[in-house]
Amino acid sequence: MNNLIALIPAFPFLGFLLLFLIGRQLPKPFIAWIGAGTVCAAAVLVLLLGIQFLQAPPADGAYTQTLWQWLSTGHFSCAFRFRIDALSLVFVFVITFVGALIHLYSVAFMKEDRDYARFFASMNLFVFAMLVLVMADNLLLLYLGWEGVGLCSYLLIGFWYETPANCRAANKAFYITRIGDTAMAIGLFLLFKELGTLTIPDILNASPTHFQQGASNTTLIALLLLAGGMGKSAQLPLQTWLPDAMAGPSPVSALIHAATMVTAGVYLIARMHVVFQLSPLAMAATAVVGGLTLLVAGFSAMVQTDIKRILAYSTISQIGYMFLALGVGAWSAAIFHFFTHAFFKALLFLAAGVVIESLHHEHNIFRMGGLKNRLPLVFKTFLAGAAALAALPFVSSGFYSKDQILWYTWSAGGGSPVLWMLGISGALITAFYTARLVIVVFYGEMKTPVSTYPAKLMTVPLVILAVLSVVAGFVEWPHNILHLSLFSELVQKVLPATILRTGIPSEIVFQGIAILLTLTGIYSGYYLYYRNTHVIGQWQQKPAFVAVRNFFFSGWGFDRLYNTVFVKPFVWMTDLNKTDFFDQINKGLASGSRQLNRWFSYSQNGSLRWYVAGVLVGVLFILTLQLFV
Amino acid sequence: MPFNSQTVLIVAAILFALGLVGVLTRKNIIFILISVEIMLNAAGLAFVAAGMRWGQPDGQIMFLFVLAMAAAEVSVGLALVLQAHHQYRSLDIDQMKALKDEVPG
Amino acid sequence: MPVLFYIASVVAIISTLMVITRYQPIHALLYLVVSFLAMAMIFLSLGAPFVAILEIILYAGAIIVLLIFVVMMLNLGKDTALQERQWLQPKTWVGPSILCLVLLTELVILLFRSPEVPMQVKPVPMRAVSIALYKEYVIAVELAGFLLMAGIVGAAHISKHRKKHLHRFLQEEAKGPQRRAEKLTMIREKESTEAVLPAEKKPVKKT
Numbered sequence: 001m002n003n004l005i006a007l008i009p010a011f012p013f014l015g016f017l018l019l020f021l022i023g024r025q026l027p028k029p030f031i032a033w034i035g036a037g038t039v040c041a042a043a044v045l046v047l048l049l050g051i052q053f054l055q056a057p058p059a060d061g062a063y064t065q066t067l068w069q070w071l072s073t074g075h076f077s078c079a080f081r082f083r084i085d086a087l088s089l090v091f092v093f094v095i096t097f098v099g100a101l102i103h104l105y106s107v108a109f110m111k112e113d114r115d116y117a118r119f120f121a122s123m124n125l126f127v128f129a130m131l132v133l134v135m136a137d138n139l140l141l142l143y144l145g146w147e148g149v150g151l152c153s154y155l156l157i158g159f160w161y162e163t164p165a166n167c168r169a170a171n172k173a174f175y176i177t178r179i180g181d182t183a184m185a186i187g188l189f190l191l192f193k194e195l196g197t198l199t200i201p202d203i204l205n206a207s208p209t210h211f212q213q214g215a216s217n218t219t220l221i222a223l224l225l226l227a228g229g230m231g232k233s234a235q236l237p238l239q240t241w242l243p244d245a246m247a248g249p250s251p252v253s254a255l256i257h258a259a260t261m262v263t264a265g266v267y268l269i270a271r272m273h274v275v276f277q278l279s280p281l282a283m284a285a286t287a288v289v290g291g292l293t294l295l296v297a298g299f300s301a302m303v304q305t306d307i308k309r310i311l312a313y314s315t316i317s318q319i320g321y322m323f324l325a326l327g328v329g330a331w332s333a334a335i336f337h338f339f340t341h342a343f344f345k346a347l348l349f350l351a352a353g354v355v356i357e358s359l360h361h362e363h364n365i366f367r368m369g370g371l372k373n374r375l376p377l378v379f380k381t382f383l384a385g386a387a388a389l390a391a392l393p394f395v396s397s398g399f400y401s402k403d404q405i406l407w408y409t410w411s412a413g414g415g416s417p418v419l420w421m422l423g424i425s426g427a428l429i430t431a432f433y434t435a436r437l438v439i440v441v442f443y444g445e446m447k448t449p450v451s452t453y454p455a456k457l458m459t460v461p462l463v464i465l466a467v468l469s470v471v472a473g474f475v476e477w478p479h480n481i482l483h484l485s486l487f488s489e490l491v492q493k494v495l496p497a498t499i500l501r502t503g504i505p506s507e508i509v510f511q512g513i514a515i516l517l518t519l520t521g522i523y524s525g526y527y528l529y530y531r532n533t534h535v536i537g538q539w540q541q542k543p544a545f546v547a548v549r550n551f552f553f554s555g556w557g558f559d560r561l562y563n564t565v566f567v568k569p570f571v572w573m574t575d576l577n578k579t580d581f582f583d584q585i586n587k588g589l590a591s592g593s594r595q596l597n598r599w600f601s602y603s604q605n606g607s608l609r610w611y612v613a614g615v616l617v618g619v620l621f622i623l624t625l626q627l628f629v
Numbered sequence: 630m631p632f633n634s635q636t637v638l639i640v641a642a643i644l645f646a647l648g649l650v651g652v653l654t655r656k657n658i659i660f661i662l663i664s665v666e667i668m669l670n671a672a673g674l675a676f677v678a679a680g681m682r683w684g685q686p687d688g689q690i691m692f693l694f695v696l697a698m699a700a701a702e703v704s705v706g707l708a709l710v711l712q713a714h715h716q717y718r719s720l721d722i723d724q725m726k727a728l729k730d731e732v733p734g
Numbered sequence: 735m736p737v738l739f740y741i742a743s744v745v746a747i748i749s750t751l752m753v754i755t756r757y758q759p760i761h762a763l764l765y766l767v768v769s770f771l772a773m774a775m776i777f778l779s780l781g782a783p784f785v786a787i788l789e790i791i792l793y794a795g796a797i798i799v800l801l802i803f804v805v806m807m808l809n810l811g812k813d814t815a816l817q818e819r820q821w822l823q824p825k826t827w828v829g830p831s832i833l834c835l836v837l838l839t840e841l842v843i844l845l846f847r848s849p850e851v852p853m854q855v856k857p858v859p860m861r862a863v864s865i866a867l868y869k870e871y872v873i874a875v876e877l878a879g880f881l882l883m884a885g886i887v888g889a890a891h892i893s894k895h896r897k898k899h900l901h902r903f904l905q906e907e908a909k910g911p912q913r914r915a916e917k918l919t920m921i922r923e924k925e926s927t928e929a930v931l932p933a934e935k936k937p938v939k940k941t
């Protein structure tokens with residue numbers, strides 16, 4: 001098995017190559033088989049690997065396989081080596097398993113699309129790049145995967161490139177994540193300068209002895225890595241690209257912008273946990289970024305009308321929870337939330353894709369409604385996902401993971417009541433907007449008739465993911481209810497255990513408050529959008545409410561802010577240089593050589609004697625030189 | 630009056646210069662060809678003189694090659710003269726300027 | 735031998751000077767024969783009899799004959815001489831001659847810089863020349879063979895008398911004025927007919 005781990009990314013890569021090179025000539029069933037089949041094969045391999053890993057863990061806690069020496073210059077050498085430890089295993093499992101389900105779903109979802117091969121080629125390349133990212137043994141290879149997923153994200157957001165808005169969304173996503181990527185690259189350079197290596201185990205081993213606790217260089221590196229994570233995971237200053245990224249097809253949103261790519265930042269921070277632990281400031285920054293992001297995104301999600309944008313903001317918010325958990329030192333809780341979130345958010349996006357497809361590509365939730373009886377299976381699965389998102393107590397996986405995070409934000413080493421307040425208010429908001437989403441879309445009267453019903457291939461992944469959204473949380477129970485912590489035991493082979501502060505009130509109190517607030521949120525959504533819909537109508541008369549709503553709707557005006565602060569000055573500066581000063585130099589060179597050409601053209605006058613005289617003058621010149629040497 | 634290698638080479642140089650003057654001053658293609666022959670011959674003389682200076686046969690062999698080259702050159706050259714006379718009705722080298730570069734504007 | 739060399743050199747230089755200054759091509763060729771013969775004499779005085787014989791046979795024989803053939807074929811006689819007299823004005827030849835003189839002086843100065851070595855007049859046997867030619871220089875001999883072959887083929891091909899044949903790049907240029915002229919005549923014809931027609935029509939209308 002040790003020698004087979006390279007096959008996991010190799011399968012999707014093979015699929016990508018086939019589809020990229022000869023995909024246009026293949027009939028659609030073939031493309032589907034290649035596109036979905038390769039990812040399914042990778043998923044089967046991962047399942048086998050996971051079973052083996054759990055039954056008989058490898059001696060050093062990881063499977064490694066070196067494919068070849070990638071770079072070797074001076075003191076720096078970097079191998080193309082894959083490494084799967086417990087943390088990578090969780091990510092690899094989610095990527096391949098959820099990826100396989102989404103690919104199966106896409107086979108039916110994209111059936112009518114004319115660029116079938118391009119879609120699957122990009123998706124396969126994405127799965128490959130993401131696997132490289134999480135299986136990389138060194139940070140350079142990780143960076144390769146990191147940029148690869150960025151590229152695929154760009155390609156797939158702009159998949160329907162005929163619409164200019166989609167291209168703009170793709171560009172926006174690319175530019176904004178680039179800011180984070182640049183910061184991360186600088187962080188990697190600094191890390192290499194300090195430690196002389198980019199191999200992850202070496203960094204983890206060397207850091208505690210090399211870096212001082214809280215030293216400025218450690219903090220700088222950690223903050224730069226955090227910035228990289230913030231760009232990729234759409235955290236607070238750099239979150240504006242994710243809502244626009246919903247321009248891509250729904251399976252893309254499910255796979256890239258919900259389940260896997262956007263959690264790469266979480267993976268990076270978890271992977272580099274030793275560096276972060278050495279810098280309390282960076283940890284605090286991570287927690288604050290996560291806490292603020294989850295609130296900002298939550299408020300925006302409350303007022304959106306586009307079903308996919310609601311889900312996008314909720315994704316930002318949920319990743320905010322993960323960052324919050326990482327920041328307070330609850331490593332395994334963050335990974336656990338990633339694990340459950342991947343299932344339920346992918347489910348929600350896929351179900352939303354079915355809903356949109358069934359209603360003639362209608363995105364506005366207020367023109368949906370009454371789908372409960374029309375699409376019962378989709379309703380049930382969506383409900384399972386929504387319950388997990390809202391963290392409905394005990395019957396959803398989201399409850400277990402979010403409850404753990406909320407408990408740790410107060411009790412863990414880096415936790416504080418303020419962070420807990422942020423998290424708990426986020427829980428309330430999440431419950432509210434989830435309830436609003438479900439009620440507006442599935443209850444009430446039907447506003448748009450259902451035109452098509454989902455194919456079997458689309459509903460099967462929904463059902464599987466729905467089951468997982470319910471049961472995935474059962475592997476980890478709150479300590480005071482049931483002593484079952486399979487997940488954190490697995491992850492804590494790699495990540496440090498969460499240190500608790502002393503003098504914390506009993507866990508049951510926090511659970512009680514969290515459950516209470518969740519139920520309040522759900523009830524208020526139910527009350528406002530089902531029982532007493534006129535209340536909202538009354539509120540909408542008030543200008544203050546409308547202003548606040550518009551503020552939240554625009555995503556707290558971040559787009560406008562960036563437009564004024566960055567885009568407009570840049571455009572102004574480029575406008576100043578309209579004549580292109582640097583081009584003038586080049587143009588001068590060009591016209592100068594043209595002038596020389598004009599002069600020398602006179603010398604080529606067709607006269608033989610003139611040419612001979614030229615040779616003679618040249619010879620004379622050389623001989624004269626000879627004379628005076 | 631003994632003579633040394635320099636004297637021979639100077640004779641060769643004088644002949645070469647005379648040939649060059651011919652090429653540069655005459656307008657008639659036939660005269661230009663004749664002058665080229667003079668120059669080749671002068672070069673051959675230099676080769677032979679240098680060979681004899683060291684008592685080696687190589688100079689003479691080079692002269693043979695110069696000779697072969699001159700033969701090939703004069704045959705092609707005379708064919709060109711015939712063709713030029715046929716087409717231009719003149720042997721004026723200054724009339725044959727078809728390869729003149731047009732000065733770009 | 736030195737005396738022989740000096741006399742031959744003087745003859746060669748003078749006759750060459752005559753070659754490049756003659757107006758009549760045939761006179762120039764005759765002086766050229768003298769020049770080649772003097773050159774053969776120089777070779778002989780240097781101790782290279784084989785080369786001297788070749789000089790007489792090939793240069794003074796074959797090449798001169800070729801040139802004379804061409805002169806006769808093109809019938810270059812008195813008209814050419816007159817033409818040459820017009821062409822060979824001092825203003826055309828003074829400048830190039832001065833340049834060549836400068837070249838010559840520089841060559842002479844450079845030659846006198848090297849140490850003086852008396853010429854050994856010890857003939858290199860023809861045998862040594864032949865052995866070196868077919869041993870060390872055999873590839874060069876082959877190449878010279880190629881060159882001669884190419885010369886023959888080239889000469890045969892080029893001297894074929896054809897209609898004025900232009901390269902395709904030059905064809906357009908040559909045709910241009912012709913076409914323009916054709917167009918012009920066409921337009922003129924049209925104009926003239928148009929000019930004529932109304933005049934013819936008018937009386938018809940009147941009646």
